[in-house]
Amino acid sequence: MFTHAEENYLKAIFHLEQELQGEVSTNAIAEQMETKPSSVTDMVQKLADKELLSYKKYKGAILTAAGRKTAADVIRKHRLWEVFLVDKLNFHWDEVHAIAEQLEHIQSEELIERLDRFLGSPDFDPHGDPIPDQHGNIKRTEKKLLSELDKGKRGVCVGVKESSSDFLQYLDRKKITIGTKIHVLGKEFFDGSMMLQVGKDQFFISKKTAENLFVQIQES
Amino acid sequence: MFTHAEENYLKAIFHLEQELQGEVSTNAIAEQMETKPSSVTDMVQKLADKELLSYKKYKGAILTAAGRKTAADVIRKHRLWEVFLVDKLNFHWDEVHAIAEQLEHIQSEELIERLDRFLGSPDFDPHGDPIPDQHGNIKRTEKKLLSELDKGKRGVCVGVKESSSDFLQYLDRKKITIGTKIHVLGKEFFDGSMMLQVGKDQFFISKKTAENLFVQIQES
DNA sequence: AAATATTTTTAGTCTTAGCTAAAAATAAAA
DNA sequence: TTTTATTTTTAGCTAAGACTAAAAATATTT
Structure with a gap:
């Protein structure tokens, strides 16, 4: 239908439109695409x-x-493939972007709907960004930092802010991954540390950790 | 590393070399690639x-x-993706080629080795063609038609010859798929029909069926 | 062996998607 | 409101990979 280049431009413009809330300048696109304004x-x-x-x-x-719609389709594909890479092939959250940049251009409606089903129709990618549905609708969601949750609140891990290898490995050890339910048992004012319940385990995390984890708030 | 076009040419020439047992003419490549000799x-x-x-x-x-080596890598990728599409996404054997033609160009060593492990390091694709290993070695194998097996012999289903939707659905009902072990219990001379053992089930198949199933012979 | 047919290559054109350099439009500063 | 700075567009070039038409090489007939 469209060339890779066309799809990449549409995707870039889509993201910039959201960021800038309006029309997007030539220079802004050039910067995002790492290309020249004349191009x-x-x-x-x-x-x-x-x-x-x-x-x-x-x-x-x-x-x-x-x-x-076209941009949303490309983003849908990109994010579904990221879920595949992380959930099924055990890539880390920060290794998948470059591969998904390629996979997002594969043309097949059938493929992407089957992939979606295979992955359990996820709502978020491994970075916590929402996955558009078949119609291009994006669940505009209250993605918050864990550090913003108060005592007693519950959230589902939907991504990380900074994704250093060390941090991701720390989360692995704590068994925190996309979809993990987190219950905030307590929160210390003086240092921002938190007591969490994750599955059957309870443990403390530092403020720094809480500021690098995105969660979606669970109504309770 | 290489462009899609370059990879497609290498793949085509690889296949033609095997078929023709020697150097490949410009016209032969043009025909295979559906392009003009000048190109x-x-x-x-x-x-x-x-x-x-x-x-x-x-x-x-x-x-x-x-x-x-480059051609073998592309073919490896193509065939691994075909296994993925059939085994994991439940595509039928005859629907996967066009999609695999796209997926075979995705560049990532890591991806393909993880995919291979995820699929259980299969030796054959859903058409029964052998999957080259990481070093480009292809298991040159005795792929035979089931109809060529004698009474008492055992084989593993490695593919189909003709893949009509009806036939594939028939095989589904008989629980025959890639990797299925088949034991030839008996063979009738006058009509070529066969009695098979597949898992715990025993049943007859027609000559026509036996002539459309590829098996790899099991030493016994 | 000469004539004809086929195959292959060359030469020149097109499109996509990038580039540079220069011109034009818009925005900011004096 | 000029002048200067910035942004954007135009014009022309390049490379990849396709094409057509014509020329050259090889094969096949007669």
């Missing part, structure tokens, strides 16, 4: 011809509904 | 510059060791 102008004009975005010279670009 | 000449010259094959004008091409 961006060419591509943006091509995508405008294909009605994937609307564009007025010197005014920047915004995706059309079609462009947004 | 082939260009690419073959480029691949010769990169020392992936040796080529003398008007004389055809043969892969170098490096070229053969």
Whole structure:
């Protein structure tokens, strides 16, 4: 349907639109794509011809509904493949991006729907980012840092903020991974450390740890 | 490392070399690749510059060791992904080729070795073709039709010859799939039908069925 | 062996997607 | 409001990989 380059541009513009809340400048796209502004102008004009975005010279670009859907599909594929790599092939959360960048361009509706089912239709990727559904809808979610939860609250681990190898290995030892339910048993004011319940285990974590774990809040 | 186009040429030439037992003509490659001979000449010259094959004008091409290794790697990836699609995502044997054609170009040693382990290091793809190992070695194997086995012999199902949807569904019902062990209990001369033992079940199959199933012979 | 047919290569063109350098438009500063 | 700075676009080039048409080499007939 679309070339890899086209898909990459749409994805970049999609992300920038969210970040900037509006139309995206040529320079912004060039920076995101690590390419030159002149190349961006060419591509943006091509995508405008294909009605994937609307564009007025010197005014920047915004995706059309079609462009947004296409971008969401690519992001859906990227994030589903990341889940596959982590859950099934035991990659670490920080090793999967470059591979998913390639896999996201594989063309097959059937494949991606089967992959989704195989993975148990996950809502989040290993970095805690939400996975768009078949229609391109993204569950805009309250992704919070664990450190923002108060005593007594429950959350599901949906990702990490910084993902150093050391930190990920620490989480492995504590048996914390995507989907792990975390119950905040207590929170110390003076140093921000927390007492957690994870499965049957209870243990302390430092403020630093709590500030690097994303959770989705569980209604309770 | 190499472009998709380069990898596709190497793969095509690899297959043709085996089939023709020697150097491969420009026209043969063009036919296999569904492209024009002039395009082939260009690419073959480029691949010769990169020392992936040796080529003398008007004389055809043969892969170098490096070229053969690269081709085997692509074929390894293709066939491992086919196993994934059939074993894990429940695709049918005849639906997977086009998708594997895309997946075979994903670049990541780590990915493919993890995928291999995840799939249980299979020796054959869903069509019964052998999967090259990490070093590019292919288990040249005695792939025979089930109909060629005599009474008392044992084989492992490694693929199908014709793969109509009806036939594949018939095999599903009989619980025959890749890796299934088949014991020939009896064989009728007059119609070529066979009595088989598959797991705990025993049943008859027609000559037509036996002529469309590939097996690898088990030493016994 | 000469004529004809086939195969292969060369030469030149196209598209995609990048680049540089220069021109044009817009934005910011004096 | 000019001048200067920044951003964006245009124009023209490059490489990969396809194509067509024509030329050259090899094979096959007669």
